[in-house]
Amino acid sequence: MKDLKYLQLFDAYGALLTEHQRDICELYYMCDLSLTEIAEQKGISKQSVSDTLAKCRALLDGYEDKLRVVAMTGAQEEAKRKFSAFAERHPEFSAEIKDIVSVLKGADAGNKKHKG
Numbered sequence: 773m774k775d776l777k778y779l780q781l782f783d784a785y786g787a788l789l790t791e792h793q794r795d796i797c798e799l800y801y802m803c804d805l806s807l808t809e810i811a812e813q814k815g816i817s818k819q820s821v822s823d824t825l826a827k828c829r830a831l832l833d834g835y836e837d838k839l840r841v842v843a844m845t846g847a848q849e850e851a852k853r854k855f856s857a858f859a860e861r862h863p864e865f866s867a868e869i870k871d872i873v874s875v876l877k878g879a880d881a882g883n884k885k886h887k888g
Contacts, residue, residue: 793827
């Protein structure tokens with residue numbers, strides 16, 4: 773895979789890109805095609821593909837800077853992991869921890885629902 777960061781950002785914000793931008797990003801990041809292969813498939817120049825990808829990366833970075841969806845998802849995953857480890861070390865709090873982790877999982881489900 774080319775760049776996990778942009779795959780995550782594309783997953784979160786890809787719907788905000790134009791159809792052309794989404795197509796180029798999908799071919800590059802998900803199908804792992806080269807700039808030349810994408811240019812040939814789309815009937816455009818290699819430079820146009822490169823420019824589109826650069827613009828998409830800037831847009832995706834900007835969306836994440838403002839909305840923080842990917843960062844918050846990562847923070848939720850880290851919190852769930854830490855709560856679960858704490859519950860293992862302190863079984864007397866396991867019921868409360870289970871409730872907290874359930875709330876965090878509910879927040880994950882809400883994020884996924886809004887992305888799709």
